[in-house]
Amino acid sequence: MSTESIKTPVADTVTLGRVNQPPAQTWNRLHVNDITLTVPKISRKGDVYFALPQLFSKVETGMGEKVTAWVTSQAADARYVEVPAHTVREEPVVIAVDADKGEVVDTGVMVREGATATIVVAVTGTSDKPSTSASLLRVIAEAGAHVSVIEVIGATDAQQHLESVGIHADDDARIDVRQYALGGGTVAVGFAADLAGRRARVDLNTRYLASGHETLDINHVVRQRGRDTRAQISESGVLDGSAKKSLRATIDLIHGGRGSKGSEAETVLVIGDNVVNKTMPVILCDEDDVAGNHGATIGSVSPEQIAYLEDRGLSRREAEQLFVRALFEDAIIHSPEQRSHEAAVRRAEAVLGADVAHDFDEGVSPVLDEEA
Numbered sequence: 001m002s003t004e005s006i007k008t009p010v011a012d013t014v015t016l017g018r019v020n021q022p023p024a025q026t027w028n029r030l031h032v033n034d035i036t037l038t039v040p041k042i043s044r045k046g047d048v049y050f051a052l053p054q055l056f057s058k059v060e061t062g063m064g065e066k067v068t069a070w071v072t073s074q075a076a077d078a079r080y081v082e083v084p085a086h087t088v089r090e091e092p093v094v095i096a097v098d099a100d101k102g103e104v105v106d107t108g109v110m111v112r113e114g115a116t117a118t119i120v121v122a123v124t125g126t127s128d129k130p131s132t133s134a135s136l137l138r139v140i141a142e143a144g145a146h147v148s149v150i151e152v153i154g155a156t157d158a159q160q161h162l163e164s165v166g167i168h169a170d171d172d173a174r175i176d177v178r179q180y181a182l183g184g185g186t187v188a189v190g191f192a193a194d195l196a197g198r199r200a201r202v203d204l205n206t207r208y209l210a211s212g213h214e215t216l217d218i219n220h221v222v223r224q225r226g227r228d229t230r231a232q233i234s235e236s237g238v239l240d241g242s243a244k245k246s247l248r249a250t251i252d253l254i255h256g257g258r259g260s261k262g263s264e265a266e267t268v269l270v271i272g273d274n275v276v277n278k279t280m281p282v283i284l285c286d287e288d289d290v291a292g293n294h295g296a297t298i299g300s301v302s303p304e305q306i307a308y309l310e311d312r313g314l315s316r317r318e319a320e321q322l323f324v325r326a327l328f329e330d331a332i333i334h335s336p337e338q339r340s341h342e343a344a345v346r347r348a349e350a351v352l353g354a355d356v357a358h359d360f361d362e363g364v365s366p367v368l369d370e371e372a
Helices: 054-058 065-074 303-310 316-333 338-352 354-361
Strands: 013-019 035-040 078-083 093-098 104-111 116-124 131-141 146-154 159-169 174-181 186-195 201-210 215-224 230-239 244-253 261-270 276-285 291-299
Touching (some): 013 065, 035 131, 035 159, 035 186, 054 131, 065 104, 093 104, 093 338, 131 146, 131 174, 146 338, 159 174, 159 201, 186 230, 201 215, 201 316, 215 230, 215 261, 230 316, 244 261, 276 291, 316 338
Parallel strands (some): 078 104, 093 116, 116 146, 146 174, 159 186, 174 201, 186 215, 201 230, 215 244, 244 276, 261 291
Antiparallel strands (some): 013 035
16 A cells, blocks of 8 residues: 655745835844845735725835735735724724734724824734734824824744834824734834824834744834924833844934924843844934934843842842833733733733733723724
8 A cells, every 4th residue: 555645735935035124224244224034925816805095005114115015915905994083083993913813914094184093903822833924004194183003912932923014194193102012933013104294293112022032123213204293212121031132213304304303212121141132223314403312221130139129039030020020011001902901911921920910910901892
């Protein structure tokens, strides 16, 4: 009796080279200018695809055109949400991404003049099988609009996730963004904001954890095009084990944006012996009447802090884990609805244990939401 070996079909893949690039680059030998990703390629020939209005194609995204093109080719459909002028959308726009299923999601949100909206991206993974998921979010905020964006990424060590955001802000638009990168074998996060209107403002707060052999790649770009714009970028995170992290943060003060001010600062806590940390803050300036500053603080828990906590019965490792706990607690508290809350809690369970995660969970009641 003859036997034949049966091979499991392997999905086609494509390499996305040099993505998550900043506007200005440094020496290639530093290996901090970009990241190259291998992603699946599914043929959708013959499918009927709903595309976003053409206006969204002009919105710059953080991970760049290659990732945008890949997402739009792989997503089953694009989702368009419009918030009418001078209204307050009570329920958040929820973008739920199942990393276990390798979901790829394309979303466009139009927030009309004077309107208020909250957008939530929740990435949840529990599987130990490799997969690639992605979310592409493009937002147009018209004059006087107020937009809050909360991103919670909770993939597993076996999974890869691509998170790309692009926002266009008109006169007096206010953009508040909270990003929580809580885990994933490879996580690439790109954010770009174009402050095109006068007095437009963006406040970006990013918190991250990378541990084990995880890779985290972040690219933040804010272009201050309009007069009297404001940009505040704050990043902080914890690196453990043999994690690798690269962060590129660019404030671009464009000619014509007189009176604008931009600030960027990162704080990194290193608690692993084999961590690789790369940070590249950049300010580009083509205007005289502007102000910009940036900085990065990288360190470990001080001997004095360790001694203080050891005197109170904590080991060095337990003391260091307090900072990780604080990060998860912040993510859980600021998750405004069920799916983002679930993503943060599940990842906290995986990293800190169920008892600690549920301690955070007590007393926090996320708003039940509708994906609309």
